[in-house]
Amino acid sequence: MNPMCPMKAQIIKSLLINASVIPNRMKILSSFGVIRYRMISTHKSKKKIREYYRLLNLDEECSADDVRESFRKLAKQYHPDSGSSTADSVMFIKIEEAYRNVLSYVIQQTNARQKKADDAEEEDKFKYKTPQHRHYLSFEGVGLGTPSQREKQYRQFRADRATEQVMEYQKHKLYSQYFADSLIIKDVRESKKQKITQAIERLVEDLIQESMAKGDFDNLSGKGKPLKKFSGCSYIDPMTHNLNRILIDNGYQPEWILMQKEIKDTINQLREGILASRKKLGNPMTTIEQREWNQLCEQFQENIRKLNKRIDDFNLCSPPDLAESSF
Structure with a gap:
């Protein structure tokens, strides 16, 4: 290699x-x-x-x-x-x-x-910031001083709050019971009142029937005679007119009739009184008489004012065609 x-x-x-x-x-x-x-x-x-x-x-x-x-x-x-x-x-x-x-x-x-x-x-804006005074956020912000002191104050606060809540609950409970009892009592009273009214009506009806059976109504004037025909007053229906006629025949007078008579009598008394007072004074009048006459005129005006008030009351309850005019 x-x-x-x-x-x-x-x-x-x-x-x-x-x-x-x-x-x-x-x-x-x-x-x-x-x-x-x-x-x-x-x-x-x-x-x-x-x-x-x-x-x-x-x-x-x-x-x-x-x-x-x-x-x-x-x-x-x-x-x-x-x-x-x-x-x-x-x-x-x-x-x-x-x-x-x-x-x-x-x-x-x-x-x-x-x-x-x-x-x-x-x-x-979105940064988390630690809240200041964090120790004041505990105990629901109740109390002052050191943490131990604030804890004691907070316990007392909770006890007082619980007591107030219990008292408030009892008050509402008693109020609801009393209110319910008052409604029941009111219903009972209304029921008794209705029963008494019905009992009285039945008693009156029984007495009328008993009197009719005994013949106590046989001596009445106009027995067996027809009622008078309706007079044709356009302001009163026939039934009311006939009822008024029955009342008048038996001596009853409506309130407005009594008031009308009273008004007429008062007018006559005032007229006669002022004329008589004027005749007593000389003509011409002295200073003293003039002062007395002024007092009489003031009293007369006061009486006229009361009379006008009475006339207004009469016009409210009387038929329209019988209305009186004020003075």
């Missing part, structure tokens, strides 16, 4: 291993290069932004309105068509480039700060 064969095999193996490792190394180097490039580009962009700020005579804390205002002032100085002695087209191009980049950068920073503030507010 040729002694060079094992050596060749080992060399080939090492070459294959190196070939397989090279792509990974290249990947690592390429990734590192991208990161380094980004860092360098970021550094360059920040440096360029600072130059733009310096070119616009602004600081890094300025707002978008400040950027626009500074650009207007510089445009008046360096714009080729401004007619200014400092007009410079090259300088104006640099200023315009700086303006666009700085304005975009400021707007991005403002939006980023606003988004960060909104995220923080949203996080605070």
